[in-house]
Amino acid sequence: MENLWLADVLARPVPESVRFLSRADVLDCLARVDVVAAVRDALVSHHLGRTILPSEAYLSWTNQHGAYSRSIGMPGAILEEGAEGAYGMKIINASVSNPEFGLERAGGLGLCFDPRTARVIAVMEVGVLSAVRTAAVTAIAVETAGYQAVRSLAVVGCGTQARVHLALLLTRCPELSRITLCDVRRPVAENLAGELASRHPGISFSVAATPVEAMDEAETTLFLTTVAEGYVQPDWVRPGSLLVNVSLGDLTDEVLVNASALFVDDVQLIVENPRRPLGRLVNEGRIAAKEQEGQPSITATIGELLAGETIAQRPDTGYVVVNPFGLGILDVALFGAVLRQANSADIGQALELV
Ligand SMILES: NC(=O)c1ccc[n+]([C@@H]2O[C@H](COP(=O)([O-])OP(=O)(O)OC[C@H]3O[C@@H](n4cnc5c(N)ncnc54)[C@H](O)[C@@H]3O)[C@@H](O)[C@H]2O)c1
Structure with a gap:
């Protein structure tokens, strides 16, 4: 057995978990969110300079069917004002050949970050949110x-x-x-x-x-x-x-x-x-x-x-x-709104990290 020594190297960690939301969970949360108001508020925050919107990371390739395929990483933050701040990242991948195989063209994950610890605290299906x-x-x-x-x-x-x-x-x-x-x-x-x-x-x-x-x-x-x-x-x-x-x-x-x-x-x-x-x-x-x-x-x-x-x-x-x-910040604002609903109604499942 290789690398067993790794188990003892780090101090005993504090337990940490991530809330995981499937598409059904996201839809459940979204039913309680005014999405247009949330996006409008985020656009206004952006206009007022209360956001952080870094450049996107963009990776593209051609898959084995000759189809354009890509992954975009979109981090962003709505700066904290009371409880409405949100930090996170959208990873949205797509291949134009997906519909031929019965898949939606685009899919990916939304991540929410804890503003204090910077840890990823939630992971959610992003196709519908996007x-x-x-x-x-x-x-x-x-x-x-x-x-x-x-x-x-x-x-x-x-x-x-x-x-x-x-x-x-x-x-x-x-x-x-x-x-x-x-x-x-x-x-x-x-x-x-x-x-x-x-x-x-x-x-x-x-x-x-x-x-x-x-x-x-x-x-x-x-x-x-x-x-x-x-x-x-x-x-x-x-x-x-x-x-x-x-x-x-x-x-x-x-x-x-x-x-x-x-x-x-x-x-x-x-x-x-x-x-x-x-x-x-x-x-x-x-x-x-x-x-x-x-x-x-x-x-x-x-x-x-x-x-x-x-x-x-x-x-x-x-x-x-x-x-x-x-804009990734609009997704991040919605991730935050969805997570608030998930936390208050205990929707989704906890994945233990450590
Ligand atoms: N600007 C944004 O914020 C933003 C966000 C998300 C998606 N998008 C873009 O929206 C577009 C649609 O996304 P989707 O997830 O609905 O894709 P999709 O693959 O589900 O749908 C695209 C549809 O367009 C049709 N189509 C392709 N070429 C056409 C043409 N020349 N004339 C008529 N129809 C044509 C396809 O047959 C398909 O039904 C994509 O280009 C995507 O990148 C933009």
């Missing part, structure tokens, strides 16, 4: 950009994000009456349209063959695909509409450069990531990182909109783009 926080940012962006009364919506890409986005927006946009879905895998769009139609009989759901057809009559279009190359052309965009570029890759440079207003979640993260189109355009000097009259520029952050420092206006002829990079 989708919920992303949908919450979209809902907040739609509202603060002046599109809350939207009646017609198009969704391009009908996977996990689309399901969660639609579930949330259907509770928050009371005037929605027409939703058009589009997916390169048409049956995926048809299945989702069928499911939603049976749950929301007062709303008309249809499936479009192409993104341009889906966008034709939509006041707001959500891009939730996995494309790497921009393909949406400026003349596809309906005047006065809002484009939410969640997948970050669908819009061509021309669509980004010609937007009448361009809202983001964080300028710094975008600038640091030239592998994404908006970051590349800012680094090339084709879009200014700060608003500049008469020049393509980032208009404001969603935090500035929430703080009322910028008032968004729906354009008559132009269009608005929201480009949410995805």
Whole structure:
């Protein structure tokens, strides 16, 4: 037997455990959390400088099926104010071939840290939380950009994000009456349209063959695909509409450069990531990182909109783009909210570490 000597090297440790939350546990906790309010508060804290948001760690590779695969490490902190502070990290991994094998494309873990000892105190399934926080940012962006009364919506890409986005927006946009879905895998769009139609009989759901057809009559279009190359052309965009570029890759440079207003979640993260189109355009000097009259520029952050420092206006002829990079601090804020529920209702299981 090798290395038995290791057992006696360290002093007798104090017992330590980690709370583990499965997806079912997370859903149980989330039922008691106002996710949009939690994400909104975190965006405001970020705007007020009460967060720590380090750069992401990004690892990518091609798997044995030739599919793009990656792991992103996203640490962050909402600085402690009373009991609402949160420290942690999201590890979100994805491979675009996963859906072929019946797996969700993205999955990973959320970690909560103890602010005093810095220990990991909770580990939770993150797929659903990641989708919920992303949908919450979209809902907040739609509202603060002046599109809350939207009646017609198009969704391009009908996977996990689309399901969660639609579930949330259907509770928050009371005037929605027409939703058009589009997916390169048409049956995926048809299945989702069928499911939603049976749950929301007062709303008309249809499936479009192409993104341009889906966008034709939509006041707001959500891009939730996995494309790497921009393909949406400026003349596809309906005047006065809002484009939410969640997948970050669908819009061509021309669509980004010609937007009448361009809202983001964080300028710094975008600038640091030239592998994404908006970051590349800012680094090339084709879009200014700060608003500049008469020049393509980032208009404001969603935090500035929430703080009322910028008032968004729906354009008559132009269009608005929201480009949410995805902030780890928003996940960490939700992990904290979930953990508070888990602690108070004793949800999940304790894993003994030492
Ligand atoms: N910005 C953010 O904060 C953030 C956060 C989470 C996820 N995302 C992004 O959201 C996107 C969607 O994530 P998901 O988990 O729903 O993925 P998913 O794989 O579950 O769904 C993507 C869907 O898009 C479809 N699709 C791919 N290319 C298409 C095209 N050209 N036209 C129409 N449909 C197309 C696929 O068939 C699939 O159904 C990903 O790009 C992901 O990276 C962004």
